[in-house]
Amino acid sequence: MKIMNCPLNGPRNISEFVYGGEVKAMPNILTCTDREWADYVFYSENTIRVITEWWFHSPSGYWFIAERHTATDEIFKTYDPSELFNQRIDFEATSALEAEKPV
Amino acid sequence: MPFSLLKYGLKNDYPFENDIDLPLPTELKKHYDVVIIGGGGHGVATAFYLAKYHGITNVAILEKGYLGGGNTARNTAVIRSNYLTSEGVRFYKESVDMFKGLSNEFDFNIMYSSRGQLTLAHTDATIRSFRQRAEVNTHFGGKTELIDPQQIKELVPTLNMNPADMPVLAGLWHMDGATARHDAVAWGYAKGATQRGVELHQLTEVTDVIIENGKAKGVKTNRGTVSCGCIIQAVAGHSSIVAAMAGIKMPITTYPLQAMVTQPVKPFLDPLVSSSALHCYVQQTGRGEIVFGGGSDPYPLYNTRSTLDLKESLLASAVEMFPFMANLKLMRQWSGITDMTSDYSPIMGLSPVENYYLDAGWGTWGFKSTPICGKSMAELVASGGKVPEIIAPFAMDRFDVFRQVNEMGATAASH
Amino acid sequence: MDFYNLSSAKSSRSSLLSLNKVDRSHSKLEVQDCTVYSRVGFRGVGAEAFLESNGLPIPKLPNQSLSYKNGLIILRLSKSEFWVVDTANKHHALIEALELSSKEAINVYRLYCQHSHGCFLITGDADLTVKMFSKVCSVDLSQGVFALGSIAQTSVARTNAIVTKQSMDGVVFTLLLADVASTQYLWEAIEDAASEFV
């Protein structure tokens, strides 16, 4: 079985992990167009290269980041998200709701 | 007669040498009216209908490997139309109808076998969705009904009615469900197309797409550059990669899909049987082998390797459904890479580039649609870009306006 | 109900369930069901300080556990996630008090491990325990590799689980926590795996 190295739990069977999608920047939901939002939600380069992606170690409920090649399936690096994200990200959900209030 | 054997053995040429199905390779011409990228079922079907219905024969199919060696060769050939949405059912229903006449149309046996397809429900929620699917299918002229456990037992006496402690509560019985020899479909179309003048170039990989002023003008290949009037891409798992050559980003993610087959046994299973709760579908081929498969791999990848994980989980489910399979030997396991859309419907029609047409997003369910895809893509091209009504709902820009055609529940582990 | 209190649940549960479900009939290994004993979890950047201020010892690194006293185990599941698990059914008052005082603590969030998880305690010969686990779990739990106080968050008999090795009064045991919905299945799976070692 394929083994992935979890930054918290060490090397584990790939079946313990859940794929969480590519790490990509979310557009500002208050200002972006529908097309930009669709691009974020549905569209993807989906190409052959090393991509940076979210993974979840299911038994420990732990999210982390992996760099993996999309053709060889080789996993080059796994690390804690704190290496990329060092502060809380707010999605301004409340103000978005206000913007959608019926007129 | 041993003597006739000896005669053939000593002869320089073989009995049917001059009776081959496909013309021998030629040089690429400088220009074609239509270039089709991808010599899978969809590509050759499009060429066939272009030549047969529209008289367009200055057509080149460029295939980087060999004819039908992609997902056309790897799929498990479930043919059915019992989807959920009106857009989907109408489209797949026409394809199933076309399949019935293909052997005649080709004068070539595609071994079409109309055995019916049975999907199992293990929960109330599934039964409700089955009711809806039966209604929609019936509305469009298909034969589909909800059946009870007693009827299921009669149809498939060997089925375990309590697999993995999930009792079978009901079934969606789709009488139009069928299977066919997948390779023969590609061969039949290729033969018919090339007989009418279409060129099939195998071992010819498209490496770039030439675009001038927003219009597709030609392609670069490992055998040189050709110019053309228009381009159709039908490359399944490689959709995003070829589209990127034309500067197009697609709402597609590529996942492997695996399947496997056992040693042959005597006929025991007439219908195709699937259970999405168990992530497994099982059918017996005309040769007696049991073909079975399940859901896609759990993460995206451009690789046709097989995995132990999937073998394990799929075998577990198959043995739950048909316990006697535990005694069988596995003969082969394989995989294909599939171009998945988030709504489990295809992407067909126009693209942001003029004269560049898309036939993509076929994921794990595109074999059954081969005839209707060929027919409607040919119509699209022959009309100079007028989108046939039957494929209009599958335009790529449906995602931009959040108007998906959701077939996820009706596709899942049945393909 | 703005805060769910453990004490209200405890008596109702214990009236329904046996507090002393033990399987030892077929094996040298003994499995005990501690699901109804009390436990609580905390997470957040303030969780470590909060537990310390309540006088509890803290494992230094993630994936380590400590035995405090009389079968009270403290598990550190990540940098900022802790579970306090009673394996002797003696610490209900302490756990209830912790739970209530965490309401006021800053950057401390309670984790719902009481009702979400089942809890088994496995005792018996150390080598046999390792052998039994090697049938259902792919992480190496053998003596030299998996020391006392190690935690493995992994898959056991195909269910997500937390495994740790601890001791009480010199007796080494393995603690197994897994989704409560799987406890019946897991109990049978462990019983089955252990039955080989007679």
Ligand SMILES: Cc1cc2nc3c(=O)[nH]c(=O)nc-3n(C[C@H](O)[C@H](O)[C@H](O)COP(=O)(O)OP(=O)(O)OC[C@H]3O[C@@H](n4cnc5c(N)ncnc54)[C@H](O)[C@@H]3O)c2cc1C
């Ligand atoms: C295991 C498995 C089971 C399946 N089961 C079913 C099923 O039961 N029922 C069903 O309806 N569908 C099923 N499918 C899906 C179905 O196989 C596909 O959707 C369908 O075959 C797609 O046909 P196609 O002609 O578009 O693609 P393909 O047959 O894959 O043809 C595409 C061709 O494009 C070529 N190509 C790629 N890049 C280039 C390039 N740059 N230049 C030139 N050529 C290129 C490839 O070599 C390939 O031959 C299954 C798929 C798999 C993998």
